[in-house]
Amino acid sequence: MSSSIFRKFALATVGASLVIGSSVATADTKLIGSGASFPFPIYSKWFKDFSKASDGVRVDYQAKGSGAGIQDLVNGTVDFAASDAAMNAEEMSKVDKGVVLLPLTAGEVVLAYNLDGVDELNLPRDVYPQIFTGEITQWNDEAIVAANPDAELPDEQITVVVRSDSSGTTHVFTGHLSEVSDDFKSTIGQGKSPQWPQTQSFIKAPKNDGITATIKQTPGAIGYIEYGYAKLTGATTARLENAAGNYIAAGAESGAAALASAEFSDATLPESEVPDLISWIYDPAGEQAYPIASFTWLLAYKEQDDEKAAVIRDFVEYAITEGQKSSDELGYIPLPESVIERVRNAATFIQ
Amino acid sequence: MARHQFNISRSADSVSAPPSSRELTTDTVFRGIAWICASLIIVLTACLLFKIGAQAVPAIRQHGLGFIFGTTWDVSRETFGVLPEIWGTLYSSFLALLIGGSFGVAIAIFLTQEFISPRLAAIFRTIVEMLAAIPSVVYGLWGIYVVIPMLRPISEFLNAWLGWFPMFSTDLAGPGLAPAALVLAIMILPTVAAISVDAMRRIPYKVKEAAYGMGTTRWEAILKVMLPTASSGILAALVLGFGRALGETMALAMLIGNSNQINLSLFAPANTLASLLASSFPEAGQIEVQALMYAALVLLAITFLVNVGGLAIQQYTVRKFEGKR
Numbered sequence: 001m002s003s004s005i006f007r008k009f010a011l012a013t014v015g016a017s018l019v020i021g022s023s024v025a026t027a028d029t030k031l032i033g034s035g036a037s038f039p040f041p042i043y044s045k046w047f048k049d050f051s052k053a054s055d056g057v058r059v060d061y062q063a064k065g066s067g068a069g070i071q072d073l074v075n076g077t078v079d080f081a082a083s084d085a086a087m088n089a090e091e092m093s094k095v096d097k098g099v100v101l102l103p104l105t106a107g108e109v110v111l112a113y114n115l116d117g118v119d120e121l122n123l124p125r126d127v128y129p130q131i132f133t134g135e136i137t138q139w140n141d142e143a144i145v146a147a148n149p150d151a152e153l154p155d156e157q158i159t160v161v162v163r164s165d166s167s168g169t170t171h172v173f174t175g176h177l178s179e180v181s182d183d184f185k186s187t188i189g190q191g192k193s194p195q196w197p198q199t200q201s202f203i204k205a206p207k208n209d210g211i212t213a214t215i216k217q218t219p220g221a222i223g224y225i226e227y228g229y230a231k232l233t234g235a236t237t238a239r240l241e242n243a244a245g246n247y248i249a250a251g252a253e254s255g256a257a258a259l260a261s262a263e264f265s266d267a268t269l270p271e272s273e274v275p276d277l278i279s280w281i282y283d284p285a286g287e288q289a290y291p292i293a294s295f296t297w298l299l300a301y302k303e304q305d306d307e308k309a310a311v312i313r314d315f316v317e318y319a320i321t322e323g324q325k326s327s328d329e330l331g332y333i334p335l336p337e338s339v340i341e342r343v344r345n346a347a348t349f350i351q
Numbered sequence: 352m353a354r355h356q357f358n359i360s361r362s363a364d365s366v367s368a369p370p371s372s373r374e375l376t377t378d379t380v381f382r383g384i385a386w387i388c389a390s391l392i393i394v395l396t397a398c399l400l401f402k403i404g405a406q407a408v409p410a411i412r413q414h415g416l417g418f419i420f421g422t423t424w425d426v427s428r429e430t431f432g433v434l435p436e437i438w439g440t441l442y443s444s445f446l447a448l449l450i451g452g453s454f455g456v457a458i459a460i461f462l463t464q465e466f467i468s469p470r471l472a473a474i475f476r477t478i479v480e481m482l483a484a485i486p487s488v489v490y491g492l493w494g495i496y497v498v499i500p501m502l503r504p505i506s507e508f509l510n511a512w513l514g515w516f517p518m519f520s521t522d523l524a525g526p527g528l529a530p531a532a533l534v535l536a537i538m539i540l541p542t543v544a545a546i547s548v549d550a551m552r553r554i555p556y557k558v559k560e561a562a563y564g565m566g567t568t569r570w571e572a573i574l575k576v577m578l579p580t581a582s583s584g585i586l587a588a589l590v591l592g593f594g595r596a597l598g599e600t601m602a603l604a605m606l607i608g609n610s611n612q613i614n615l616s617l618f619a620p621a622n623t624l625a626s627l628l629a630s631s632f633p634e635a636g637q638i639e640v641q642a643l644m645y646a647a648l649v650l651l652a653i654t655f656l657v658n659v660g661g662l663a664i665q666q667y668t669v670r671k672f673e674g675k676r
Contacts, residue, residue: 064634065634066634067633067635068634071636071637159525164604164626164631165631165634166426166633166635167634189427189428192426192634193426193634194425194427195424195425195428198423198435198611198612199612200521200524200610200612200616200620203524203610203620204609204610204622205605206605214495217495217496217499218499218526
């Protein structure tokens, strides 16, 4: 019963906010945000288009990184923030005005590699975690050869490229590896900047583009990047074995299949009545699901002045309707309908 | 008595006159401004130290000296250690100084000891100094796209034939110490060359004439007379170059591989303090920021020690080669 009331309330508020939005637009509202760099390409497109659609609203977003975005939100120097690693309970408790977390888009993490003459590569579930723990060190390792009978794998050392900066992408990637492999979990574990094996075959590069450039310049290299960057630069990526045992390439469909197994609880955020929309898909179950996918969140205050609240609600509505259409071309995954409904409902708590 | 003389010269209607009150005020004001500017530099340094120090205090208290000897940097487990970074900073800077320093001094000799016409020397000098104007990022990109592919076959050859020698014990996969040190050497070259040229030029011409007059050959004159005479200036150039190499960030972050390990091999990836700071700061949480501040303090201490050490050696050579002052 309560959910249907919620829905009516949500629709009413959204309708009202659209009306308010158009009147607010003349007031030259300006929003300042900061945070994750992973959704930056799609966010900046949204901000530009949203600004055009609601003339007068300006949004400045700085892609400083998830951690810095959360810090800014806690310090109250921004109107909203963005994070790939959501927020933990301790961080949320530091925000006096309360927070609303909304998943606005999702992405995949792919393994890009550089091997001359090998255009297709299958990596089994027990193999790719071992590459990142430093146990498998040669491209012609039996386990890799067994999964790729047709490929000519060279007798070459695997150079593993990881992020030198702390990053949400690393958080998602190591989360998946920890889920799949107990060995990875105990030796390295999940983190935004974990301690990788200290051997000379591990190299660190800054940001997604740094890793992409290093892989392209290093024969025998493998590394993890956001699907969007791989798509943009045309990097060769491996097909990964998912929980169902199929080798899946990253893409819009396999990504959507991964999101389909996301489970949202009906619980609320700690000490708040805002629905908890934090969900991790560390190992999606679907037949055709790509194994490494994750949402990325917009973090807004629960309470702020009416004008800004209205604009943020407008923006969220824009992002989950019109905005989702540009997901695919930029390498992101469109949100499933069920998630959009939940986001719309949660957005009404931004007041 | 001085006043008396002023009066006399004035009465004699000469061109000299005692300073007017306006000139005296200008002098006092200028003196004041100079004092303020000079002390501001000291205040600024003190502020910087205080700010970084204050933020590093929690990390210093928690990790103590273990921070300097630790080899792990794991944010999620809150273990921080910078020994690999200290090693990488010193090793890469030392290699850069070895290459950039010898080339820099050689260029200085070439440009000042009449090997080529003065006009040509001026052109050469401008070109060398132009190297200093190239942004760090451009050096980094050049390193990635030119130096690393160029070094790769050399490293494979050296590793295959001389692999028993610790400095060649690995081959170069991608980024690593050798390309970083090489690019760093080119970056400090203009500093070393320009200051060494100045030092060589400051030698009075009669010193050279005297050397030739005593029947020395050109090389004897350069190696036994000119270089020792200019040694304090050349040492200053090397110290400045080393300091620059210690603090260089962007190009190194792109080329060195940022790997926390201590390895003698020239072709293994390593890490430096400046590169660690640059790559970790943007996403660091509160606890990591404190550890990073501690690392910054360590870097400051290293540069300070290098400068003081360099100064001491310089004083020593001044006494030895240029007579007491």
